[in-house]
Amino acid sequence: xxxxxxxxxxxxxxxxxxxxxxxxxxxxxxxxxxxxxxxxxxxxxxxxxxxxxxxxxxxxxxxxxxxxxxxxxxxxxxxxxxxxxxxxxxxxxxxxxxxxxxxxxxxxxxxxxxxxxxxxxxxxxxxxxxxxxxxxxxxxxxxxxxxxxxxxxxxxxxxxxxxxxxxxxxx
Amino acid sequence: xxxxxxxxxxxxxxxxxxxxxxxxxxxxxxxxxxxxxxxxxxxxxxxxxxxxxxxxxxxxxxxxxxxxxxxxxxxxxxxxxxxxxxxxxxxxxxxxxxxxxxxxxxxxxxxxxxxxxxxxxxxxxxxxxxxxxxxxxxxxxxxxxxxxxxxxxxxxxxxxxxxxxxxxxxxxxxxxxxxxxxxxxxxxxxxxxxxxxxxxxxxxxxxxxxxxxxxxxxxxxxxxxxxxxxxxxxxxxxxxxxxxxxxxxxxxxxxxxxxxxxxxxxxxxxxxxxxxxxxxxxxxxxxxxxxxxxxxxxxxxxxxxxxxxxxxxxxxxxx
Numbered sequence: 001x002x003x004x005x006x007x008x009x010x011x012x013x014x015x016x017x018x019x020x021x022x023x024x025x026x027x028x029x030x031x032x033x034x035x036x037x038x039x040x041x042x043x044x045x046x047x048x049x050x051x052x053x054x055x056x057x058x059x060x061x062x063x064x065x066x067x068x069x070x071x072x073x074x075x076x077x078x079x080x081x082x083x084x085x086x087x088x089x090x091x092x093x094x095x096x097x098x099x100x101x102x103x104x105x106x107x108x109x110x111x112x113x114x115x116x117x118x119x120x121x122x123x124x125x126x127x128x129x130x131x132x133x134x135x136x137x138x139x140x141x142x143x144x145x146x147x148x149x150x151x152x153x154x155x156x157x158x159x160x161x162x163x164x165x166x167x168x169x170x171x
Numbered sequence: 172x173x174x175x176x177x178x179x180x181x182x183x184x185x186x187x188x189x190x191x192x193x194x195x196x197x198x199x200x201x202x203x204x205x206x207x208x209x210x211x212x213x214x215x216x217x218x219x220x221x222x223x224x225x226x227x228x229x230x231x232x233x234x235x236x237x238x239x240x241x242x243x244x245x246x247x248x249x250x251x252x253x254x255x256x257x258x259x260x261x262x263x264x265x266x267x268x269x270x271x272x273x274x275x276x277x278x279x280x281x282x283x284x285x286x287x288x289x290x291x292x293x294x295x296x297x298x299x300x301x302x303x304x305x306x307x308x309x310x311x312x313x314x315x316x317x318x319x320x321x322x323x324x325x326x327x328x329x330x331x332x333x334x335x336x337x338x339x340x341x342x343x344x345x346x347x348x349x350x351x352x353x354x355x356x357x358x359x360x361x362x363x364x365x366x367x368x369x370x371x372x373x374x375x376x377x378x379x380x381x382x383x384x385x386x387x388x389x390x391x392x393x394x395x396x397x398x399x400x401x402x403x404x405x406x407x408x409x410x411x412x413x414x415x416x417x418x419x420x421x422x423x424x425x426x427x428x429x430x431x432x433x434x435x436x437x438x439x440x441x442x443x444x445x446x447x448x449x450x451x452x453x454x455x456x457x458x459x460x461x462x463x464x465x466x467x468x469x470x471x472x473x474x475x476x477x478x479x480x481x482x483x484x485x486x487x488x489x490x
Contacts, residue, residue: 008180009179009180009183016183016184016187016188017187019187019188019191020187020190020191020194023191023192023194023195024194027194027195045218147302148222148226149223149226149294149297149298151230151233153233153236156237156351156353156354157244157285158237159233159234159237159290162226162230162293162297164297164301
């Protein structure tokens, strides 16, 4: 009887520990951590502030240096945002086709700033300038968008803008 | 005894199930936060308002400089049309910047879609459309004066009021915009001269005396330099030739087919086009006879000869 009792307790303990273990496994495996929106909002805000506050002369990216050498970028005191607006002005006014320059420039200034896990698109006045990432925005569960007003003095008597520069980041 | 053991077993089993349920409820009850849990809508809206305020004043400063330049072009075009200086420059210029009118009944040329109100309405309407922010602004005490030789200064008081469901804001700032005068037609040449000349500041910077090489560059490239006691830009528009420490000057091209002069003339623009005559015998005007410096028969008053550090042996009297 004592022997049967011992077996019983052992099996009982095994069943109990199995139930607890199984419960814990179910709890922790289903407790997935989903990204919160706040870091993404901060990223979008930080990125646009970086475009607004960084001057061309402070940026050492490869394509930017090429554009300076080729004479496509003439004012090193332009901020990155002003340079994009200048490219956009040249493109929309028909002065020169800068669509590729805008995309390459945006890619250059965004690489390393926007994490690879995030998808990203930049628009000026609703025109897509550049997009990065491997997930379509339509399939995203979270899209963060931030808009900034931008303008650029072209010469003594002409100012281009204001335009809306929009950054969308999604996961 | 066996029954007691069996009861214990049941108790332990039930206990383990209770513990399992407890943990399950505890952890499962930790609901996920919604994706936008941390987004404080009011804070986000205030950030938008703050950003718009900064953008508005930056844009106002830049657009007043742009509008100011266009208004200078307009005022100078009006001088040309009237073939007369404008003694009421300050009042008419400010009107031109604000409304595109020189006076209540006289249009400022070339100011369509270039007035300060036009630019500020653009950013106001865009913000209303894109950010759903209602705003209004008021410009007061706009004035113009000159504090540097090659630019004029527009100063104004602007109040921006923003009305929103989350927050209202009001901000008043004094803006000072610099308006460059390079590229504008020189009113003195336009009214008194026989040919037109565009103001083009020289790249030369001299702390002390200038030299004859500088004169060659100024003369050949039709460049302007700062010069104490010359006529400043605003006075050139007003036809007021009072000497100023913000004065600028250029040198008349004496070989131009429409330029005629005599032995009493100096080729300094504001003196020559005013018709100021210098004594050629005392002498107060000299001819530079060194052709390595300038074309033959170029005359300057002795103060300017001295300002370019030209040796007396390189000059001769004109009569």
